[in-house]
Amino acid sequence: MTRYVVVGTGVAGVAAIDTLRSRDCNAEITLVGDDPHGFYSRPGLAYYLTGEIPEKQLTIFTKEDWKPLNSKYVRGNATRLNPQKHQLEIGSAGTLTYDRLLLATGSVAVPSSIPGADMQGVVKLDDFDDARRIVSLARHARSAVVVGGGIIAVELVEGLKALGLKVHYFLRGERYWPNVLDENESRLLEHRLTEDGVIFHFQTETAEILGKNGKVAGIRTTKGETIRCEIVAMGIGVKARMELAKAAGLATERGILTNETMQTSDPDIFAAGDVSQVREALSGQSFMDTLWHPARETGRIAAFNMAGVSKTYKRKVAINVVRLAGVMTTIIGAVGSGIDDDLVSVARGSSETWQQLPNTISMQSNSDVNHLRLMIGEQSLLGAMVMGDQKLSWPLQDLISSNADITSIRHLLHPGAALGQIVMDFWSNLVK
Amino acid sequence: MGIELSLSNESKHREVMATGRVIPVQSRCVQCGICSFNCPIGIDVRRHAWMGEPIDDSHCLTCGECVWRCPRGALRFERTELFKREEA
Numbered sequence: 081m082t083r084y085v086v087v088g089t090g091v092a093g094v095a096a097i098d099t100l101r102s103r104d105c106n107a108e109i110t111l112v113g114d115d116p117h118g119f120y121s122r123p124g125l126a127y128y129l130t131g132e133i134p135e136k137q138l139t140i141f142t143k144e145d146w147k148p149l150n151s152k153y154v155r156g157n158a159t160r161l162n163p164q165k166h167q168l169e170i171g172s173a174g175t176l177t178y179d180r181l182l183l184a185t186g187s188v189a190v191p192s193s194i195p196g197a198d199m200q201g202v203v204k205l206d207d208f209d210d211a212r213r214i215v216s217l218a219r220h221a222r223s224a225v226v227v228g229g230g231i232i233a234v235e236l237v238e239g240l241k242a243l244g245l246k247v248h249y250f251l252r253g254e255r256y257w258p259n260v261l262d263e264n265e266s267r268l269l270e271h272r273l274t275e276d277g278v279i280f281h282f283q284t285e286t287a288e289i290l291g292k293n294g295k296v297a298g299i300r301t302t303k304g305e306t307i308r309c310e311i312v313a314m315g316i317g318v319k320a321r322m323e324l325a326k327a328a329g330l331a332t333e334r335g336i337l338t339n340e341t342m343q344t345s346d347p348d349i350f351a352a353g354d355v356s357q358v359r360e361a362l363s364g365q366s367f368m369d370t371l372w373h374p375a376r377e378t379g380r381i382a383a384f385n386m387a388g389v390s391k392t393y394k395r396k397v398a399i400n401v402v403r404l405a406g407v408m409t410t411i412i413g414a415v416g417s418g419i420d421d422d423l424v425s426v427a428r429g430s431s432e433t434w435q436q437l438p439n440t441i442s443m444q445s446n447s448d449v450n451h452l453r454l455m456i457g458e459q460s461l462l463g464a465m466v467m468g469d470q471k472l473s474w475p476l477q478d479l480i481s482s483n484a485d486i487t488s489i490r491h492l493l494h495p496g497a498a499l500g501q502i503v504m505d506f507w508s509n510l511v512k
Numbered sequence: 513m514g515i516e517l518s519l520s521n522e523s524k525h526r527e528v529m530a531t532g533r534v535i536p537v538q539s540r541c542v543q544c545g546i547c548s549f550n551c552p553i554g555i556d557v558r559r560h561a562w563m564g565e566p567i568d569d570s571h572c573l574t575c576g577e578c579v580w581r582c583p584r585g586a587l588r589f590e591r592t593e594l595f596k597r598e599e600a
Contacts, residue, residue, distance in 0.1 A: 091543070124544030127583065137545040140558070372542040401540050401585045408585065470585055477539075 084386060085168055085176050087324070088184030089113030089159050091372055092353025092379035094141075096182050097151050099383035107387075110153040112158055112170055115237065117208040123372055125211040130240025131431060137489055138208065158185075161328040163346045174187055180348050180386040183325055187318040187354035192227070196289030202312045205236055216315070218243035221310035225250060225299045227286055228315030229257055229422030233403050234269070235312040237278055243331030247305055249273070250284045250299075252421040262414035265451060267465060272405035286312075295333055310363075316422065318370055320355045331355055331427055335368050336478045340392040342382035350386055352378035358393055369431045371400055397481045398431030401473065407449055410473040413463030413480045428434075450498055459485050472500055475507035484510060517536055532589040535559035536572035540586035547587060561586060 084100050084107055086093045098107050120138040127133050156173035161181075168176045189204040192199065201221075203214050214236075218224075223246040226236045233249070234256070264269035266316070270280055284345075289312050290298040298308045301310045320335040331337040331345035336356030342350045342358070353375035359366040369375075377393065384391040397413045450468035454461060454476075460483050464476040479486070490508050491500065538561065555569050557578045559581035567578075579587045 121543040122544060123542035123584075124546075127546055132583075133546055133549050137549050140543050140545070140562070145559070193574065215528050297533065373539045376538075396539070401583075403583045408583075410585065471586055474588070 082387075083177060084109045084182070085112060085178040085180075085184045086110070086183075087112045087164070087168070088186055088353065089118045090184060090186050090353055090375065091119070092118050092186075092356075092382075095376040095379035096184060096352060096383040096386075097149050100293035101149050101151070101389035103111055103389060103426055109149070110176055112154045112156065112176070114157040115207055118153075119496055120208055122207070122218070125205055125208065126239060128211050128237035129205075129214060129235070130242040135212070138223045141340075146171070162348060163325050163328050163330075164349065171422065178348070180350065181354060182379070182382050183344070183349065183351045184375075184382075184384065185321040185324065185355045187320050189314065190317045190319050192314050192316065192362075192459060194286050194289055195426040196296075196313075199289060199291045199296050200294055201291075201310055201436045202289060202314065204314050206318075207233055214239065214311070215243065217311050218245055221245055221503040223248065223309040224306070224311035224313060225307060225309045227287075227314045227422075227509070228313075228317070230260075230315065230317070231400075231402055233313075233315035233422065234273070236315050238405070239272060240311065240313060241276060241278060242256075245311070246277070246279070248279045248281060248309065250281045250286060250301070252283065252285055254282050256421075258416075259358070260346065260411065261465070262416075262422070262453060265453070268449065268451060269407065272407060276405070300461055313451075318354070320357070320368070325349075325351070333366070337366070340394075341385040341390070342378055342393060343385060346390055348481065350382040352382040358395065360395065365393065365429070365500050367435045369398060371398065371431055374398070374431075379434075393419065397477075399429070400476055401470075407467050408470050408473075410466040410470060410476070412465075412477055413461075415453065415465050416464040426437065429506075436463060447485055454493065454499065454503070456486075456490070459487050460488070461486060472503055475504060479503070481506055533592050534567040534572065534574065534579060534587055535579060536564065536566070536587050538562075538564045538586075540584045542584055542586075544583065546581050550577050550581045552577060557587070561563045565591070 086096050097111055100109055119140055120311055124138050128138055154173050156170040158168055158171040159171050166178050168335050173421055189206045200489050204210055224240045225248045226233055227250045237247055256270055260429055285302045286299055288300045288303045289296055290300055296310055297304055297311055300306050322332050322336050325336045326332050333357050336344055336357050338344050338350040338351050338358050338512055340361055344351050354370045356378055357366050357368050381391050381393040399412045401410045453465040455463035461480050468472045492502050539563040543558055545558045551557055553571050555572055557567060565577050
């Protein structure tokens, strides 16, 4: 009987035990995790903050859903991994011996080094308890300051606003998310948030978080300005939780390095989800995604290989559909470039691919909230940003992920053209 | 004007009921559960999305509540087999 141990109760870990059980009905499968809430929708935390779903809705599996997986659950923090002995120590919960192990330990918010960041009232949005803490603190707070960039920072802004607080948003640069959005897109979102009462502070850096009796009382900027607030929410990026792997001597860079079968430098240890950094055999390049679907997919692929079924992870075009400032936004493939001063690492719900602006022509079609930007390569579409009206979201996902040859319409795609209609007609003909 | 509008919506709604079903797409779903929470008859749409299965529950009204509420655009209507046009 093969003994499988999966560390991490996020979607990568759960997808893995689902697959392992489907391949081997006799195996001994143990799921290890330190999150007291187990498996829930991390992206859903944003909708809990805005009040769109109650807390209990975040839990994904019922008892009935767990039953067929027939796995043992050990709640605890994996403290030491011994690849030679094939053993995993879980603090006071004891030691597990494995034949094959999956590390799906995810990522955590990068801690802030600002003086005062350890005070009560400084929050992040990593997990269930963070969201609960924010809701609880908001009951006795009037103002909040959000520091950071990417999707998570705006989700914090919107969540805190929905909880009834006056919200200040600090940005180091001159606009929001400059390495993924173009200027029009940044301004559109900033305008919408300003209309909702959010106060933007551009080119603003935090010097110190001010406190009283260990609780946040305000924030001081490097320009010397002081703002009163009871909550400071940080969204400056995430980092892979790979301490266990590092200490065990596995090869790591920004994440745990794996090949396309999700196997690490130890043949019996695999990694999946936010913590993994997959190296593509053909290009030699490696990327990290902090997205739900790639996490699920890498968990599934790892499990197949752990069970002896050879499968490789084919990295698809990175896509995320999110609502930013009330505007539905689809981000597909390569759309931006450069760095974002508001983030010290990749943001949650993001992909490094989005920051790889290829050599392309970009163009946009604007209206009040509807916005389309296409990144056009020689023969194919390489990326797209669809804001507002989402009619083109599906067709563009299809066209970009299938690397469709657009030679026949390439000459029609120029600024001022009815881009939406051209793309829609082309796609409709293709799928007919 | 108002009556015309509501009639037009009503006929559109009926057409969906007769010819369509809700399809989830796993690559967009983040299992937030907004769909299940808003389903007026309590279908666990999220579970279908996890399994990658269409909402083929005979109780589904195809009212569209889950489709419109999904913040990730992970649900859409698709014509059922009976109403799909044959390939040329």
